[in-house]
Amino acid sequence: MLFNSIDFAIFLPLVFLLYWFVFQKNLEIQNVFLIIVSYIFYAWWDWRFVSLIILSSCLDWYVGLRIYNTKRPKLKKAWLWTSITADLGILGFFKYYNFFIENFSKAFSFFGSELNVGLLNIILPVGISFYTFQALSYSIDIYRGNLVPSKKLIPVAAYVAFFPQLMAGPIERATHLLPQFYVKRSFNYDNAVNGLRQMLWGLFKKVVIADNCAEYANMIFNNSSDYSGSTLFIGSVFFAFQIYGDFSGYSDMAIGMAQFFGFKFKRNFAFPYFSRDIAEFWRRWHISLSTWFRDYLYIPLGGSRAGIWSKIRNTFIIFLVSGFWHGANWTFIAWGGLNALYFLPLLLSKRNRLNLGVVAQGKLLPSRREVWGIFSTFILTVLAWILFRSESIHQAWDIYIKVFSTSFFTHPEIAFSKEFLLLSLLIFLFMIIEWVGREGEYAIEYFGLRWNRFFRYAFYYLVIAFIIWYSGKELEFIYFQF
Numbered sequence: 001m002l003f004n005s006i007d008f009a010i011f012l013p014l015v016f017l018l019y020w021f022v023f024q025k026n027l028e029i030q031n032v033f034l035i036i037v038s039y040i041f042y043a044w045w046d047w048r049f050v051s052l053i054i055l056s057s058c059l060d061w062y063v064g065l066r067i068y069n070t071k072r073p074k075l076k077k078a079w080l081w082t083s084i085t086a087d088l089g090i091l092g093f094f095k096y097y098n099f100f101i102e103n104f105s106k107a108f109s110f111f112g113s114e115l116n117v118g119l120l121n122i123i124l125p126v127g128i129s130f131y132t133f134q135a136l137s138y139s140i141d142i143y144r145g146n147l148v149p150s151k152k153l154i155p156v157a158a159y160v161a162f163f164p165q166l167m168a169g170p171i172e173r174a175t176h177l178l179p180q181f182y183v184k185r186s187f188n189y190d191n192a193v194n195g196l197r198q199m200l201w202g203l204f205k206k207v208v209i210a211d212n213c214a215e216y217a218n219m220i221f222n223n224s225s226d227y228s229g230s231t232l233f234i235g236s237v238f239f240a241f242q243i244y245g246d247f248s249g250y251s252d253m254a255i256g257m258a259q260f261f262g263f264k265f266k267r268n269f270a271f272p273y274f275s276r277d278i279a280e281f282w283r284r285w286h287i288s289l290s291t292w293f294r295d296y297l298y299i300p301l302g303g304s305r306a307g308i309w310s311k312i313r314n315t316f317i318i319f320l321v322s323g324f325w326h327g328a329n330w331t332f333i334a335w336g337g338l339n340a341l342y343f344l345p346l347l348l349s350k351r352n353r354l355n356l357g358v359v360a361q362g363k364l365l366p367s368r369r370e371v372w373g374i375f376s377t378f379i380l381t382v383l384a385w386i387l388f389r390s391e392s393i394h395q396a397w398d399i400y401i402k403v404f405s406t407s408f409f410t411h412p413e414i415a416f417s418k419e420f421l422l423l424s425l426l427i428f429l430f431m432i433i434e435w436v437g438r439e440g441e442y443a444i445e446y447f448g449l450r451w452n453r454f455f456r457y458a459f460y461y462l463v464i465a466f467i468i469w470y471s472g473k474e475l476e477f478i479y480f481q482f
Helices: 006-021 027-069 073-110 128-143 153-161 174-181 189-222 229-260 278-284 287-298 308-326 330-348 368-389 393-403 418-436 453-469
Strands: none
Touching: 006 027, 006 229, 027 073, 027 128, 027 153, 073 128, 128 153, 128 174, 128 287, 153 174, 189 229, 189 418, 189 453, 229 368, 229 393, 278 287, 278 330, 278 368, 287 308, 308 330, 330 368, 330 393, 368 393
8 A cells, every 4th residue: 555545645644533532542453454554554565465465573572572581691692682583584585595695606607507496476565674773673672681571472562563654664773663652542633633734744755856856867768778878877866866756755744643643753864965075974864774874783783983984884784784785686685785895985985974053053154165065965875866766787888988978068858848847847946945944854854834824825736736737647655665
């Protein structure tokens, strides 16, 4: 079930009414209701894979109790590795089995031997990378002593399966979200209105910006051999706005929706295209994943506290694993490696934490230095997105060859139609609103609140009108495939 579908437009109000007006009096029944509707929400895609969510929830709940109640350190670690092995084993089978088998066979053929191992027709369960990491944080935090396990399965099952972020995050930590299932929740009008506003902006990002950029990005990348470097670069820029509008739009809708039901999610995007260097970009892009890898992988490896070679090793590990998390393709690994190369000079020169605050905070316009930092970081990011979007390393290489050739300076093979010009104008206005609202949690959190009531609501109705006008596509979110 897609957030941008008619089915969901019926599902959400119905769940909201039952949640607050039928099941509000009893917390446990309310949590059970959330579990049931979350499983229904997921089963709308494919009911067979609900069993994987149930298995993951039950396994980590049981292991969490064993870790907490066991006094022997070695046995605690054994239980932890049971959770890690089982969760990553399920993820690895569904997501990476064919990738490893195919590359293993190619390695044998490289040495003159043929290895005939059949590939499996495996369906990748939607959201498996997200809820697997969410379940893992429960076991790991109990092992570290940061969390007391739940004696009851219900809160843990609700935490793992909570439908707003089930498909594509944010990846919530057990230490942050799970305690919210223990306390009685009361309807808060202001929070609900704020959540509705954030959902509206997220839906605009997805339906108006991302889905329209997708038409041009798909046309250009799917026929990349037919286009010049200038056109391919424009396609990469469109993909940059597509993936940002698509993924941050989902996150905005999930975070806003959680507020409907009395929950607070952590921020997942913080205006990453206004970053002044790559390090800042990665503090602002997919925050829940980057901080997950930082806390559960990078820091345990020694982080940046070790010697220079360990810093380089740890940086490449974190970026390569992050790339591989996105999909079973060498393009994602190469994308991670390229971002590691971007990041290393900042880390080694100890300039990776220079830009921690909001760009041009309290000012209308950035300085020339900030403009250059934002522009250069965006260009580097767009070039990296070429790897992310390409179907193969070979395609990405061909695109790079053209982008860095004289054909980059030729006239783009795109008809500057009314649709193209309107989309370009919408992107421009979208980025202006994002810039004005960059000090909030999301762009329109405070946008227009000081306006006259008429103009403020006129803005909201205009946003709704654009959403309705472009709402016929119902395209899936990009990160559903991860």
